[in-house]
Amino acid sequence: xSFTTLDQLWVYLSGNPxxxxxxxxxxxxxxxxxxxxxxxxxxxxxxxxxIAILIGLLMLxxxxxxxxxxGAQFIHFLLGPATVALAIPLYDHRERVRRLxxxxxxxxxxxxxxxxxxxxxxxxxxxxxxxxxxxxAPHSVTSPIAMGVAEQIGGIPSLxxxxxxxxxxxxxxxxxxxxxxLRIQDPAVQGFALGLxxxxxxxxxxxxxxxxxxGAFSGLAMGLTGLLTAFLLPVMTRLFGLGN
Amino acid sequence: MPLIMxxxxxxxxxxxxxxxxxxxxxxxxxxxFGMVILLVGLLVVGRVPDSLRLAGEGLLxxxxxxxxxxxxxxxxxxxxxxxxxxxxxxxxxxxxxLTLAVTAWALDRxxxxxxxxxx
Numbered sequence: 300x301s302f303t304t305l306d307q308l309w310v311y312l313s314g315n316p317x318x319x320x321x322x323x324x325x326x327x328x329x330x331x332x333x334x335x336x337x338x339x340x341x342x343x344x345x346x347x348x349x350i351a352i353l354i355g356l357l358m359l360x361x362x363x364x365x366x367x368x369x370g371a372q373f374i375h376f377l378l379g380p381a382t383v384a385l386a387i388p389l390y391d392h393r394e395r396v397r398r399l400x401x402x403x404x405x406x407x408x409x410x411x412x413x414x415x416x417x418x419x420x421x422x423x424x425x426x427x428x429x430x431x432x433x434x435x436a437p438h439s440v441t442s443p444i445a446m447g448v449a450e451q452i453g454g455i456p457s458l459x460x461x462x463x464x465x466x467x468x469x470x471x472x473x474x475x476x477x478x479x480x481l482r483i484q485d486p487a488v489q490g491f492a493l494g495l496x497x498x499x500x501x502x503x504x505x506x507x508x509x510x511x512x513x514g515a516f517s518g519l520a521m522g523l524t525g526l527l528t529a530f531l532l533p534v535m536t537r538l539f540g541l542g543n
Numbered sequence: 544m545p546l547i548m549x550x551x552x553x554x555x556x557x558x559x560x561x562x563x564x565x566x567x568x569x570x571x572x573x574x575x576f577g578m579v580i581l582l583v584g585l586l587v588v589g590r591v592p593d594s595l596r597l598a599g600e601g602l603l604x605x606x607x608x609x610x611x612x613x614x615x616x617x618x619x620x621x622x623x624x625x626x627x628x629x630x631x632x633x634x635x636x637x638x639x640x641l642t643l644a645v646t647a648w649a650l651d652r653x654x655x656x657x658x659x660x661x662x
Binding site for chain 2: 381383470514
């Protein structure tokens with residue numbers, strides 16, 4: 300094959316959603332394998348690893364994010380129905396959830412206030428720019444909600460989405476030894492804390508590494524935190540004298 | 544066929560949730576309302592149809608993959624992140640650890656006070 304035809308083939312492929320879709324799936328598969336080879340450590344989360352490899356690849360072949368997303372959007376779209384599907388484990392464990400509804404709501408409110416207050420406090424103290432601070436504020440909320448909230452209080456939605464993902468992988472990495480330190484063994488409590496702090500990442504980790512009960516509580520925490528934060532965050536940023 | 548039926552149920556709930564979110568002009572995305580709608584539906588019906596379980600649990604098994612495309616979007620914000628890199632890293636690290644600890648500790652305490660029902 301001559302050089303020009305190869306070139307033409309590349310031009311055709313790189314403008315085609317097929318390439319970035321395939322790339323995303325293959326890189327994710329590779330990242331899962333690497334993570335498994337490292338003993339399934341939560342320190343190298345398959346998602347963080349995939350994102351890093353993909354960004355590297357895109358820069359290498361000089362493809363911009365908009366072109367990449369043309370293909371990757373098919374995967375991104377499934378986040379919607381997957382969020383809806385969280386109702387299934389929640390339904391499966393409804394009796395347990397109903398019994399614990401009081402403590403769960405209280406713990407959720409306390410967790411949200413901790414997350415938002417510590418974020419605003421630390422980021423302001425360290426002199427971060429206002430738009431950064433406001434994009435950081437919803438970092439414990441599942442990314443679609445975080446984007447909406449960030450926009451409402453004056454942050455940058457897509458930056459907020461990225462920071463949410465970083466929070467997810469940090470939460471997964473920290474959780475095993477925080478639970479060990481506090482001697483938390485109840486899978487329901489572990490799952491709930493993971494879902495509240497690390498949203499979808501935490502929920503995925505709870506399902507995969509702790510079990511179905513933890514996954515159900517994690518999904519519940521994620522939904523509840525999202526709903527409550529959407530109402531609480533604009534009020535809290537105003538208390539800190541930020542945003543509009 | 545069951546996969547199609549299950550997927551359709553999920554998408555119908557998402558669609559209804561999207562309409563609620565639009566109608567209330569809240570910054571909460573439609574899928575979250577969709578989850579609430581599906582939960583209410585399941586409580587009314589009293590069981591999870593096999594088709595729905597097939598589609599739903601299939602999606603949940605690969606939940607982490609679905610975050611990758613949005614995450615790659617970080618590359619657009621390298622400049623902004625670079626300027627505030629340390630405050631971002633410290634804030635995320637400390638705040639995430641603190642939130643995990645406070646939530647787990649509080650729920651564990653509240654649980655035990657009610658006679659350890661969660662155990």
